[in-house]
Amino acid sequence: MSKTPSxxxxxxxxxxxxxxYQIETDAVQRYxxxxxxxETHNNQDLVKLFRDLARAEGAHAEEIRKMAxxxxxxxxxxxxxxxxxxxxxxxxxxxxxxYLMTPWHALQLALTGEKQALAFFTSILDTANDxxxxxxxxEFVEEEAEHVNLVYRLLRKYxxxxxAWSEDDDPPAPQD
Amino acid sequence: MSSxxxxxxxxxxxxxxxxxxxxxxxxxxxxxLMSFTRxxxxxxLPPEKIVVVSxxxxxxxxxxxxxxxxxxxxxGRSLAIAAGLKVTRPDLTVVVASGDGxxxxxxxxxxxxxCRRNIDMxxxxxxxxxxGMTKGxxxxxxxxxxxxxxxxxxxxxxxxxxxxxxxxxxxxxxxxAFSGEPKETAGIIVEAIRHPGFSFVEILSPCVTFRPDExxxxxxxxxxxxxxxxxxxxxARRIMTxxxxxxxxxxxxxxxxxxxxxEDQNIDLADLEKDFEL
Numbered sequence: 001m002s003k004t005p006s007x008x009x010x011x012x013x014x015x016x017x018x019x020x021y022q023i024e025t026d027a028v029q030r031y032x033x034x035x036x037x038x039e040t041h042n043n044q045d046l047v048k049l050f051r052d053l054a055r056a057e058g059a060h061a062e063e064i065r066k067m068a069x070x071x072x073x074x075x076x077x078x079x080x081x082x083x084x085x086x087x088x089x090x091x092x093x094x095x096x097x098x099y100l101m102t103p104w105h106a107l108q109l110a111l112t113g114e115k116q117a118l119a120f121f122t123s124i125l126d127t128a129n130d131x132x133x134x135x136x137x138x139e140f141v142e143e144e145a146e147h148v149n150l151v152y153r154l155l156r157k158y159x160x161x162x163x164a165w166s167e168d169d170d171p172p173a174p175q176d
Numbered sequence: 177m178s179s180x181x182x183x184x185x186x187x188x189x190x191x192x193x194x195x196x197x198x199x200x201x202x203x204x205x206x207x208x209l210m211s212f213t214r215x216x217x218x219x220x221l222p223p224e225k226i227v228v229v230s231x232x233x234x235x236x237x238x239x240x241x242x243x244x245x246x247x248x249x250x251x252g253r254s255l256a257i258a259a260g261l262k263v264t265r266p267d268l269t270v271v272v273a274s275g276d277g278x279x280x281x282x283x284x285x286x287x288x289x290x291c292r293r294n295i296d297m298x299x300x301x302x303x304x305x306x307x308g309m310t311k312g313x314x315x316x317x318x319x320x321x322x323x324x325x326x327x328x329x330x331x332x333x334x335x336x337x338x339x340x341x342x343x344x345x346x347x348x349x350x351x352x353a354f355s356g357e358p359k360e361t362a363g364i365i366v367e368a369i370r371h372p373g374f375s376f377v378e379i380l381s382p383c384v385t386f387r388p389d390e391x392x393x394x395x396x397x398x399x400x401x402x403x404x405x406x407x408x409x410x411x412a413r414r415i416m417t418x419x420x421x422x423x424x425x426x427x428x429x430x431x432x433x434x435x436x437x438x439e440d441q442n443i444d445l446a447d448l449e450k451d452f453e454l
Contacts, residue, residue, distance in 0.1 A: 036196050040196065
């Protein structure tokens with residue numbers, strides 16, 4: 001399921017802020033859903049990690065909301081943002097979750113999201129003609145690039161698990 | 177959806193209950209739930225005017241996760257319950273949720289006759305080609321070579337072809353969707369609810385626990401290359417020869433939905449009940 005930019009072009013700074021806000025709030029919602037799923041399956045490492053990711057994205061959303069001042073970003077985004085296919089760029093793929101997934105897998109999801117967001121804002125930076133939009137897009141590009149680096153730094157703490165990571169000593173179905 | 181009126185836009189969250197889903201992480205049914213609530217929001221229907229009816233199985237847990245009226249029925253009997261409900265309460269929007277085991281095996285007979293009766297309701301089947309809740313047995317849509325400890329050597333049986341059977345039995349709207357595309361799936365559900373008569377939507381919904389190979393579906397699905405037809409034979413031919421991953425509305429019929437005749441005959445339910453008094 002590819003994730004492609006919104007169908008409508010960004011024509012103002014308000015558009016860009018609204019899209020950025022929606023991207024962050026969608027990510028918060030998705031990480032919260034994954035937190036709940038992992039709580040259900042008692043995968044406590046992932047509960048903490050997804051909760052932290054949701055909190056971090058929520059903080060970014062709040063920063064954007066403050067930047068926007070009086071603009072109702074939610075209403076603006078509803079009028080503006082329609083992702084062509086799949087979810088918004090930072091929304092982790094629910095279908096990629098697994099009850100035995102590890103922090104490494106969760107961070108891979110986060111990395112994909114951050115890279116997609118980086119690509120999204122880079123495309124705006126590359127195509128916008130308005131100087132104000134370009135300036136703000138450049139700020140978002142810088143921020144998302146930092147997020148990508150942050151995830152890479154976190155991944156140093158969690159090496160890739162062995163190929164047997166999904167093997168369950170008490171599997172859901174007998175195979176022998 | 178002749179009986180449905182719309183009202184100002186609502187949000188998907190307005191249709192979500194406080195009960196947290198307990199499906200396996202990665203299950204396609206999470207996305208289907210999302211598609212349900214998005215569809216209801218797009219239609220602007222009040223939650224109390226929607227009833228989600230289900231049978232048994234992973235997919236049938238869905239009524240609890242919405243705040244609409246719900247009925248978690250017995251195995252395979254969701255369509256019978258829903259038909260009775262719609263006939264007596266035509267003002268309600270009735271959406272039936274099922275899976276490939278519940279809907280095509282245990283409830284297979286109800287499926288045929290629900291299509292035939294053409295009552296104005298929407299039947300959504302989350303097809304993962306396996307009995308997930310009971311740990312991985314082959315279902316009617318499982319491939320013949322699904323070789324596991326529970327089906328050594330595979331079943332060797334041809335899979336059930338629900339869309340063609342729905343057409344042959346008289347369904348008035350037939351579509352195929354993919355859970356991993358919730359926005360598109362919501363749009364199809366909206367169209368299914370709006371279309372008069374019995375609407376059937378098969379949603380390919382991967383079971384990542386017992387069919388991890390189905391994670392590949394997201395790379396196999398593609399939009400149907402042709403628009404919906406109103407000719408059942410044409411639709412059936414197309415579906416019989418497609419690759420099983422064509423997504424979209426495949427058939428829109430024009431059959432008149434079933435109409436209960438109780439009002440025409442001036443029947444009073446209270447009078448009927450008297451005959452059954454003990």
